[in-house]
Amino acid sequence: MTHPMSDPTDAFTELGRINLGEVGLDDVLQRVAELAKRVLPIPVEVSVTLARNGVGHTAAFTDELARDLDERQYAQGRGPCLDAAASGHILPVPDLHAEDRWPDWAAAGVRAGVGSSVSIGLPIQEAVVGALNVYARTPHAFDDDTVVILETFAAYAAVALANAQLYDSTATLARQMRDAMTSRAVIEQAKGIVMAERRCTPAEAFTVLARASQDSNRTVRDVAQALVDRAAEAQVRS
Incomplete structure (x- = not known):
């Protein structure tokens, strides 16, 4: 009371x-x-x-x-x-x-x-x-x-x-900025993996990720994260 x-x-x-x-x-x-x-x-x-x-x-x-x-x-x-x-x-x-x-x-x-x-x-x-x-x-x-x-x-x-x-x-803005920075870092990692596999330029690597995003109806960030995760798992197995 x-x-x-x-x-x-x-x-x-x-x-x-x-x-x-x-x-x-x-x-x-x-x-x-x-x-x-x-x-x-x-x-x-x-x-x-x-x-x-x-x-x-x-x-x-x-x-x-x-x-x-x-x-x-x-x-x-x-x-x-x-x-x-x-x-x-x-x-x-x-x-x-x-x-x-x-x-x-x-x-x-x-x-x-x-x-x-x-x-x-x-x-x-x-x-x-x-x-x-x-x-x-x-x-x-x-x-x-x-x-x-x-x-x-x-x-x-x-x-x-x-x-x-x-x-x-x-x-909220700080959280959004952190999320954006995390997404950017993941995408950059994925671009590096694509560049190494295909021996292509950064722009071409991003195009590959964007095309995969459209084909799978997922965000570029999700496609990039999946690629980074697979690369990490492959490295552990090797």
Whole structure:
């Protein structure tokens, strides 16, 4: 069971302590949702929306209530979390019973026992935007001081998420570069084997590999690896 933090700055400090080398983006998103729930002195449920090209999905949530209300918005293509993500603004819904901007969604929220909500835009990167969504059981649960706390938390969270996204992208690029270098090394080895067997030029050797790739419906890298493996096995047998 989680408990509210006595000092909101504790949550900001915890965000800064996240070790991006040890946790993935999904873990950071979940941590943001959990800390946002704890940063407030009132009982709430929290979700994090990520949206690309206007299409949203809930990347983290503290309770299925929050996820379900998010998903109703995605199904309708409109709602406070999507609008906050797109605009980067704060969109409070003080009383779902009286909400007329998104009446269908508000009615569903009332049936689920939600009285008020607030969504705050999270600018993460150019292609991906997000929103921090906070749901309370009672109407008018978010006074000015509470919204200020959430706005400050969201600013810290946006930095943490942007850094996590950058780290994740950088790590992916590094893996791709390593894979590319490995593939190139294997292909060069295979070219050397073909050149030795056929006494041909490097360009001619690559043509042989490319033709074998087309004939066998495999990548050049896979053809090269198979050739290198066979050569290694032959050397062991000899």
